[in-house]
Amino acid sequence: MNNFRLRSINMLDIKQMIASILEKEIPTLDDETIYNMLEYPPEDNMGDVALPCFKLSRILRKSPVQIAEELVNKIPSDPRIEKVESLSGYINFFLNRQEFIKEVVSTALRDKNKYGSRDIGKGKNIVIDYSAPNIAKPFHIGHLRSTAIGNSLYKIFEFLGYNSIGVNHLGDWGTQFGKLIVAYKRWGSKESIENGGIKELMDIYVEFHDEAEKDPSLEDEARQWFVKMEKGDKEALELWQWFKEISLKEFNRVYELLDVRFDSHAGESFYEDKMPPVIEELKEKNLLTESQGAMIVDLEEYQMPPCLIIKNDGSTLYATRDITAAIYRKDTYDFEKCLYVTGAAQSLHFNQWFKVIELMGYDWHDKLVHVPFGIVSLGGEKLATRKGKVVLLEDILSEAIKKTLRIIEEKNPNLENKEEVARQIGVGAIVFSDLSSNRIKDVSFSWDEILNFDGETGPYVQYTHARTSSLLKRAEENVDIGFDASLLSSKEEFQLVKTLYLFPDKLVAAMDELEPSIITRYLVDLAQDFNRFYHEHPILVEDKDLRQARLALVLAVKYALANGLKLIGLNAPERV
RNA sequence: GCGCCUGUAGCUCAGCUGGAUAGAGCAACGGACUUCUAAUCCGUAGGCCAGGGGUUCGAAUCCCUUCAGGCGCGCCA
Structure with missing residues (x-):
């Protein structure tokens, strides 16, 4: 469904930002082409956005290494970019982290439960x-x-x-x-x-x-x-x-x-x-032919067996x-x-x-x-x-709900409305599992796998979401875009923001490819990055500014998790 | 027989509009709860990306081919 395809729908589109800078330095290419050449590097020390120069090599008739080095020197300084490096034929752009974090987190805080939404389908x-x-x-x-x-x-x-x-x-x-x-x-x-x-x-x-x-x-x-x-x-x-x-x-x-x-x-x-x-219309348009007593539309011309219309x-x-x-x-x-x-x-x-x-x-x-x-x-x-060889969905759902209830009784017996939360998580586990691999793959049903709540599962993401809620509730303070982004300086925090940044694009990709699993897998990535951050850095700290900054990040992540869960048909309970 | 889909770690899967050393989770083993919910986190181990050719500066990714599995190919839906 390529006609759905768009470029990034992020307000802040870092590839676009870099493409328009590069466009001025590479007159032979338009920004569209450059945009499509840009990629996200695999390692932190390779920056945040990269341009491989191998293809330019033929056009400019120089070695990729040489091109990268020359371009790096020509790129004007820009407040949004920390530094630019050339490394074995790649130009690596390092973002100004503070500015990037501020922009990404603020967008989420502003958009709340609309974070990631768009009006690209308006009226359709x-x-x-x-x-x-x-x-x-x-x-x-x-x-x-x-x-x-x-x-x-x-x-x-x-x-x-x-x-x-x-x-x-x-x-x-x-x-x-x-x-x-x-x-x-x-x-x-x-x-x-x-x-x-x-x-x-x-x-x-x-x-x-x-x-x-x-x-x-x-x-x-x-x-x-x-x-x-x-x-x-x-x-x-x-x-x-x-x-x-x-x-x-x-x-x-x-x-x-x-x-x-x-x-x-x-x-x-x-x-x-x-x-x-x-059927009358098919006849009038001379599409029906009789064959072996039945009425068909012959499709031989199109390398297909005939389409049977009437027996x-x-x-x-x-x-x-x-x-x-x-x-x-x-x-x-x-x-x-x-x-x-x-x-x-x-x-x-x-x-x-x-x-x-x-x-x-x-x-x-x-x-x-x-x-x-x-x-x-x-x-x-x-x-x-x-x-009669079937597993009834209702049986699976009720098994999952029962198991969830047992876990709640064990871990959080004082939880309010246990039954409803158990339903949301139990059902979530099943649906999440069903939406976690590419549609086209065959799946072999297994009770063990579907009732597993550890690792890349619905309960894991829901649990992570509940963690964010729990922190915000305990904090009992207003969180807004006035936070100081320079305090979010660790690698865990930056990584988390980078993943958060991808959320809007993932929604478009999921629509474009008609593939909900893109969101499902993204949520796992986001939850993993959040849990690493959570484990590494205390959030409810004494220092008010630091606490505010971290809470802002927590809230931003909460919106992405909640919105993403909703889009794959799961609830996002505040407490588990 | 013809057509479509799939084949990546022991298992379940990402990565496939070609790009830097192939990533997760489960299972296994070893660690981390006096501290924000351990449904968590960290570490170890685990790969000729089914096989073979080709295209390319570069292939898990594109093309050809072989193999294996699934599905479909006229009166079910």
């Missing part, structure tokens, strides 16, 4: 399709990915000024309901379903598949029930509605725990009556629904982008129907974006609802 709508569980099937660990990634993207776009529209495209239509009706009539009862909820529905669904292997006529029966649903049969629709209610009740319980909300729940059934005109029995498919839904959403929301947060296994499907939208002549086809993620496996095996 982003539709995000995520979660989308199937009715009557359990909400398992695999569904968490779509939910967590989508929810986080929702918040990131909002924070950067877009108007996000969250859509839960519920899987609430299809032949599986026919199967459920058959199963219910044979093995279910009103009471058992009322009591057992989705677990009971799943059990009879699994039973259906077991029995259907022996008796294939059950499949026909199921299909007939689905046909009845489509024809508006009262009994069928009442059962469907009932299954849906039971499922939604449970889903909502999970969404409540996760703090996830949607702006629309228009699912598959919503598009039932909207498909015929779209040979006349019923529609998911591509039909997705095409219809996309057109509906474009009409309804006039989106800048419409994101589909679903598994990587569906890539081909999305490429196919995106192409169909293009062939229909819609110029907004390039605003549709599939946001794929890797699969969750369980001990190396794929999760399969039909086999």
